Amino acid sequence: MPFKLKVLIFWLSSTIFGVFLLSVFTDSVHPPAQSLRASETFLSEDNLTLIHRLNCSVEPLLSPKHNLSKEAFKWWKQLQLERRSFVTYKAAVEKLFQIFPTGPDLPKPCSDTTKTCSVVGNSVNLKRSHYGPLIDSQDIVIRINAAPIKSYEVDVGTKTTYHVMYPESARDLDNSTHLVLFPFKIQDLEWLVKAFTTGFYGMSYVRVKSKIKANKDLVMVVNPAFMRYVHAVWLGNRGGYPSTGFMALILALHICNEVHVFGYGADSEGNWSHYWETLANKNLKTGLHAGQHEYAVIERLADEKAIVFYKGWAFPLTV
């Protein structure tokens, strides 16, 4: 089958099933099941190392200090078929900054930071890894979506600096953890405000938490322009849009000079699941995201020693 046709079919089925997939997939990435030809082409487009794609002038967080370009809004708007206008978007952002802090305290991107990061995906390959202390020993620990800690401490650690999520994947946080929202539609910005105030009673493709427990003073919202940059520069625009797990990893490259990556990919037998639950469909990969390609980029970054990639396979599961 011609590659373009495959992509089209994948895209169509992703669009149709995306709504269901979004409710179950985890936003981690899965290792390639088959040929990586497409990824290899992209990855060899230039002979520079991938880490050269890091663009420190892209602002990771929304702030009142700069405005989203019309082009970036246009890109963002089609992610989940937003129908409302740029004006509505701007009004929603303005409302955000009436209740959340305006001076986000992410470490300055790409500066001479000496900070180290752990980025913790949700893969089953964390099980029995005993990575907990290693994860916690980095300055900053980033966790993703539903990620539970209680009763998994030995393998996933206990510390969380930033917990990235979107409304449909939201969970309550403790008082010292930053909630980092990845917004995919205007309603997500509205949800954030309402989840901290009156409660949210709208509809989405799955049930959404009406209220959230987290420290309001530590809330941050990711800039749609940053998401677009990850898609364009790091993935060559492959897939519908990048998974939250992949974006979290690129975010870590922007704020830490040493990035340790855990819990991405499948287990040693190629099964796809979360560390806390077994997914019925073990081949789920990452839904509408370009999972294979994301995984190839992560492996390449590891080859370049731009990240340290822990696959959990050094500790084989012996059942």
Ligand SMILES: *[C@@H]1O[C@H](CO)[C@@H](O)[C@H](O)[C@H]1NC(C)=O
């Ligand atoms: C990239 O390729 C060009 C020509 O093909 C060569 O001159 C250059 O040294 C290469 N750069 C690296 C970093 O390998």
Ligand SMILES: *[C@@H]1O[C@H](CO)[C@@H](O)[C@H](O)[C@H]1NC(C)=O
């Ligand atoms: C880096 O990002 C800035 C801001 O989006 C953009 O103006 C600039 O062209 C980018 N640089 C490169 C090398 O792509």
Ligand SMILES: *[C@@H]1O[C@H](CO)[C@@H](O)[C@H](O)[C@H]1NC(C)=O
């Ligand atoms: C952003 O937009 C607002 C109004 O739309 C304008 O007042 C402000 O000057 C703009 N800020 C920047 C940094 O361009």
Ligand SMILES: *[C@@H]1O[C@H](CO)[C@@H](O)[C@H](O)[C@H]1NC(C)=O
């Ligand atoms: C959470 O932290 C804030 C300071 O950031 C403090 O004022 C508040 O009392 C804390 N709340 C709880 C429940 O510990």
Ligand SMILES: *[C@@H]1O[C@H](CO)[C@@H](O)[C@H](O)[C@H]1NC(C)=O
């Ligand atoms: C992986 O999936 C296969 C097929 O469902 C199953 O037989 C096997 O036990 C699974 N492996 C692990 C480590 O869960």
